[in-house]
Amino acid sequence: MNNIVSLKWLLARLYESDIVIVDCRFLMGKPDAGRELYEASHIAGAVYLDLEKDLSAPLDEDGHGGRHPLPDIFALTVALSRVGISNESRVVVYDDQGGAMASRLWWLLKYLGHEQVFVLDEGFTAWTNAGFPITAEQRVLIPSKYLATVQHTMLVEMAEVKELLGDERVTLIDSREAPRYRGEVEPLDKVAGHIPGAINRFWKDGLGESGAWKDADAQADRFADLDRDRELIVYCGSGVTATPNVIALQEAGFNKVRLYAGSWSDWISYSENPIATGDE
Known part of the structure; x- marks a missing residue:
């Protein structure tokens, strides 16, 4: 199965209208670091989703559900819609943590029934080192509507x-x-x-x-x-x-x-x- 895409694959499709690139960088124990890194520099056109704010539910008082409980389905679809992900989007997710955070969003989208989702190989540092387009500018978010078909x-x-x-x-x-x-x-x-x-x-x-x-x-x-x-x-x-x-x-x-x-x-x-x- 083709779940991983190369840097050059994304570069060739960077400005295609159905591509949504999601930055998922996150540092355990430093909950604001990922967003700060995104705001400083990210792949051109990328949006940001946060592991704990967007891709997890609040912690249960008893600890049930674990340290990163699965997000509520409705809340997750709202988050996806907010950053412009629709059921027709081809989604490419990346991080700088070996794919761990990006894979979480990959799995969640698959769980919602979304087939066209891919993890970017190597991550943000490799993209930057290759001299590919990065920016600190944040794209204007045009909300979409995402409908889940939970698997x-x-x-x-x-x-x-x-x-x-x-x-x-x-x-x-x-x-x-x-x-x-x-x-x-x-x-x-x-x-x-x-x-x-x-x-x-x-x-x-x-x-x-x-x-x-x-x-x-x-x-x-x-x-x-x-x-x-x-x-x-x-x-x-x-x-x-x-x-x-x-x-x-x-x-x-x-x-x-x-x-x-x-x-x-x-x-x-x-x-x-x-x-x-x-x-x-």
């Missing part, structure tokens, strides 16, 4: 994950770094470890040394030990960095892939849920 089968909730623990027809994939997966460190959440039975596939391993996405064959190599007939449930800390693994799995030809959007931060908000540490 419920792309999502899995905590109760179903718990019910499927130990089911041989399902593979859980933890997308965090190995030390967090093993429970050796936990910089963000209150409890360390992973969901019992999960295997570890760090999302950044989907990128090459240059920061570009690996091709379909290389992605397939990352997941060569997985049964293509099994259902795959992907999670991370808060449902953001799992989404690059969803893309990588699709690029590798896996079709039965769902996201546990609440992820680890949602799982541990239920004190009765089991926790594993070490390697599986």
